[in-house]
Amino acid sequence: MKPNDPAITWLEERPLGLSERLYLPLFVQGLATTARHLVSPKVTVSFPEQRPTVGNPLIYRGVHRLNRDDEGRVKCVACFLCATACPAHCIDIVATESPWPDREKYPESFQIDELRCIFCGMCEEACPVDAIELTSLLDLTGKSREEMIFDKEKLLSVFDMTKDAEPMKSASMGGTL
Amino acid sequence: MNAFLPSLPTIVALVKIGLLVGGLMTAAAYLVLVERWMAAWVQDRKGPNRVGIPLTKIRLFGLGQPLADGLKIILKEDFTPRHVDKVLYTAAPVVILAASLAIFAAIPFGSSLPAIPALGLTSEEPLLVAPGLDVGVLWVFALSSIAVYGVLLGGWASNNKYGFLGGLRSSAQLLAYEIPLGLGLLGVVLAAGSLKLDTIMDAQASTGVWFAFAQPLGFIVFLVASFAEAARLPFDLPEAEQELVGGYHTEYSGIKLLLFLVAEFLHMVTAAFLIVIMFLGGWHLWGVTGSGPVETWLVAFIRFAVLSAKIFAVILFFMLVRWSWPRFRFDQLMNLAWKVMLPLGIANLVTVATVEEFRPQLVTAVGEGWAKTVAIAIPWAVFFVGWIAAGMLTPSGTDNTPIRTPGPLDAEHVLDDPQRELVEV
Numbered sequence: 259m260k261p262n263d264p265a266i267t268w269l270e271e272r273p274l275g276l277s278e279r280l281y282l283p284l285f286v287q288g289l290a291t292t293a294r295h296l297v298s299p300k301v302t303v304s305f306p307e308q309r310p311t312v313g314n315p316l317i318y319r320g321v322h323r324l325n326r327d328d329e330g331r332v333k334c335v336a337c338f339l340c341a342t343a344c345p346a347h348c349i350d351i352v353a354t355e356s357p358w359p360d361r362e363k364y365p366e367s368f369q370i371d372e373l374r375c376i377f378c379g380m381c382e383e384a385c386p387v388d389a390i391e392l393t394s395l396l397d398l399t400g401k402s403r404e405e406m407i408f409d410k411e412k413l414l415s416v417f418d419m420t421k422d423a424e425p426m427k428s429a430s431m432g433g434t435l
Numbered sequence: 436m437n438a439f440l441p442s443l444p445t446i447v448a449l450v451k452i453g454l455l456v457g458g459l460m461t462a463a464a465y466l467v468l469v470e471r472w473m474a475a476w477v478q479d480r481k482g483p484n485r486v487g488i489p490l491t492k493i494r495l496f497g498l499g500q501p502l503a504d505g506l507k508i509i510l511k512e513d514f515t516p517r518h519v520d521k522v523l524y525t526a527a528p529v530v531i532l533a534a535s536l537a538i539f540a541a542i543p544f545g546s547s548l549p550a551i552p553a554l555g556l557t558s559e560e561p562l563l564v565a566p567g568l569d570v571g572v573l574w575v576f577a578l579s580s581i582a583v584y585g586v587l588l589g590g591w592a593s594n595n596k597y598g599f600l601g602g603l604r605s606s607a608q609l610l611a612y613e614i615p616l617g618l619g620l621l622g623v624v625l626a627a628g629s630l631k632l633d634t635i636m637d638a639q640a641s642t643g644v645w646f647a648f649a650q651p652l653g654f655i656v657f658l659v660a661s662f663a664e665a666a667r668l669p670f671d672l673p674e675a676e677q678e679l680v681g682g683y684h685t686e687y688s689g690i691k692l693l694l695f696l697v698a699e700f701l702h703m704v705t706a707a708f709l710i711v712i713m714f715l716g717g718w719h720l721w722g723v724t725g726s727g728p729v730e731t732w733l734v735a736f737i738r739f740a741v742l743s744a745k746i747f748a749v750i751l752f753f754m755l756v757r758w759s760w761p762r763f764r765f766d767q768l769m770n771l772a773w774k775v776m777l778p779l780g781i782a783n784l785v786t787v788a789t790v791e792e793f794r795p796q797l798v799t800a801v802g803e804g805w806a807k808t809v810a811i812a813i814p815w816a817v818f819f820v821g822w823i824a825a826g827m828l829t830p831s832g833t834d835n836t837p838i839r840t841p842g843p844l845d846a847e848h849v850l851d852d853p854q855r856e857l858v859e860v
Contacts, residue, residue, distance in 0.1 A: 276827075279826040279827060280822065280823065282822075288759040288760055289755065289756070289759050291759070292477050292755055293755065295476070295477050295478070296473070296477055296755070297476075298479060300479050300480060301479045301480070302475075302479075302480045304481070
């Protein structure tokens with residue numbers, strides 16, 4: 259594209275005023291800005307001693323949990339929609355016939371490889387019964403790769419740990435119960 | 436006395452050298468920490484605050500950080516690429532650090548100590564490694580030029596395009612800014628009538644008028660030029676990371692890099708010393724330090740503390756400026772040196788020379804007090820006129836807008852040139 263192309267709209271730069279030409283007012287302005295930031299409150303969080311505040315825990319995408327229903331059973335119906343939706347292929351489900359009359363299948367084993375997970379929240383979106391949800395737990399650490407593969411019991415225990423602070427989204431957000 | 440025992444002046448000088456070098460190295464390490472804190476605070480971060488006393492959990496606001504930084508860089512591999520000129524590559528950091536340290540032989544780091552008869556020191560002992568040096572200012576400037584040599588050597592010996600470009604830029608920049616630096620300095624030397632830095636401080640203390648007030652234009656010119664000489668932002672073109680990776684020390688690592696970085700910090704410290712000593716009154720502060728000879732240890736200490744506090748304040752200013760302005764482009768840098776700072780420096784020099792020449796006549800004509808006022812008023816008038824002239828004429832301004840009307844290059848035959856089309860595709 260040439261500079262005289264009619265498709266280009268040229269914006270004129272504002273000519274410098276006297277104070278800008280003298281440089282000193284701008285000099286003081288720049289120094290005032292940095293000096294103000296020098297003493298302004300800092301945004302850094304001293305992490306281990308001080309927890310970062312999560313804006314809205316209900317929409318934060320942290321560690322997964324498997325929800326329980328009112329009778330304490332796992333809500334999952336082993337439909338594999340989350341595993342299918344997962345772009346990182348980190349969900350591994352083994353389905354078996356359900357011992358309960360209200361559904362056909364339930365997960366015999368449900369494993370999430372937290373090291374492969376990219377915390378995109380697709381599994382949560384895909385789940386038709388709101389069984390899998392992402393919590394606001396953000397400091398996920400482990401000492402081995404095996405430790406970072408969360409099985410069904412661990413995912414259910416994450417639910418037990420977080421259910422009071424973060425109620426299931428189903429009821430409040432219009433999901434299926 | 437045994438001929439092999441060093442004489443008293445030698446011992447005194449060695450003690451001073453030890454104190455100065457030790458103090459400077461520690462100061463450089465801690466100034467790196469201060470610089471990191473300033474950088475963090477300006478960016479609304481907290482900065483290094485974890486490292487404290489080693490092997491304990493005591494943090495001390497991160498005051499152990501310089502130790503950790505130093506240990507880390509010393510333990511790093513000192514890698515020499517195969518394509519460098521080995522001799523010059525090794526010599527460059529040594530040259531630059533040696534020159535930066537040798538500068539301090541002529542720079543006073545306080546007023547003086549009272550006589551200590553018990554140790555055989557019968558007169559006042561100046562806090563200066565080479566007290567008898569009559570050409571102190573010349574010594575400082577000659578050695579700061581040699582420091583440039585280290586940068587050039589490093590850039591050239593690296594045999595690397597980034598290092599080479601950094602070396603080129605810095606040679607042009609440092610040569611260009613040595614002229615305004617010298618002009619700003621000449622005004623002070625004229626007014627004080629001496630090349631000795633301690634005499635320059637005494638001159639300011641005895642009149643109570645710091646040269647920054649008596650020669651505002653010279654102060655500004657010297658300040659800007661010393662920023663450029665120390666290669667601090669907004670004049671850090673020799674090692675502009677975004678453009679040149681690391682500039683002249685791209686190929687350096689480990690202890691050699693450390694020497695370069697320490698030398699850079701020492702340049703800033705030197706610049707701060709010179710600004711304070713020549714323009715901001717040195718150890719003098721009205722009503723606190725007095726201006727006569729040092730009689731008690733208290734006065735000696737107060738003067739040392741005042742000088743150190745001023746130097747620290749100037750260094751903080753250096754660090755704050757770093758985050759306040761973006762880097763100059765190279766043509767802007769050169770325009771500023773040759774078209775703004777050089778004329779302003781000459782204007783300052785001529786003003787000071789005129790005022791100093793006619794000061795005796797002025798004193799006899801209007802009396803001591805009025806002569807002092809006039810001698811300050813005239814440079815300030817020149818300052819305002821010169822500043823406004825520089826602003827209105829904008830000799831350093833450059834027009835960056837693209838040419839929109841068809842110019843000679845856009846003529847029909849050029850547009851139809853097949854090669855040009857190829858380039859555009």
